[in-house]
Amino acid sequence: MSLKERLTADMKEAMKAKDAGKLKLSVIRMVKAAIKNQEIERGHELSDEEVIEVLAREVKMRRDSIPEYEKANRPETVETLQQEINILMEYLPQQLSQQEILELVKKVVHEVGAQSPKDMGKVMGKIVPLTKGRADGKLVNELVKQVLQGEA
Template sequence: MSVMERLDQDLKQAMKDKATVKLSVIRMVKAAIKNEEITKGSQLSEDDVLTILGRELKQRRDSLHEFEKAGREDLAGKTREEMEILTSYLPAQLSEDEIRQIVRETISQVGATTKKEMGKVMGAIIPKVKGKADGTLVQKIVSEELPS
């Protein structure tokens, strides 16, 4: 079952269950997907949908950080719940060790020797971990693995 089919199915179920937060998140995601389809002028691929889900999750993560910093636990709790819902549609996330292994393999494939070549390494890694790892974590690991 594709992500879009799951979203449609879960939308109907959330309406029946009167799960307001889940309903709100799914509608927001579907609207973002529809906007992207309109912009692109065609149907989105599964990868494109996962990219949108990742973007939505990143926005929530950033908001959560700001809410916690401001001491707004009420908003932070709602954001955590939204993040949980979004995460359920994304593929299983890679562990830090798995990411580190992919980074090492990619560095040797690309032949990077210094941090100046970080862009080249990131360009090769991102397609491999798209939707399965947080870009910030990948960037941190690449930075650690490349010699100065």
């Protein structure tokens, strides 16, 4: 079952759940719309990898807006965003732990022969495809910086 088929099946389940599935239903509808927009933009039906990119982008958007709502003292909105992130995470591949990311970063740094923060671009260019949809980009970036500065 493809990710798009799974989203459709889960959307039907959420519709049947009435009030209990309202948030999940709205999140799935929003994601399906984002996927459809990407399909129109790219001119073809998205593969599972491309759907994962859309899902990861949606999670990132929510994570990025949480601090703003916290500053504005809007705990109910922060809670809703966190619930939406949890729903979206169900469709993403198993996330890498910080330790697994660190191991991967060290391996890539060794492979490309990076020795200083100046080599950040080389390392990021190689590691981003390996962690796409499986790790938060900010965390990966921070760990790469730490390794290149000799802190990790």
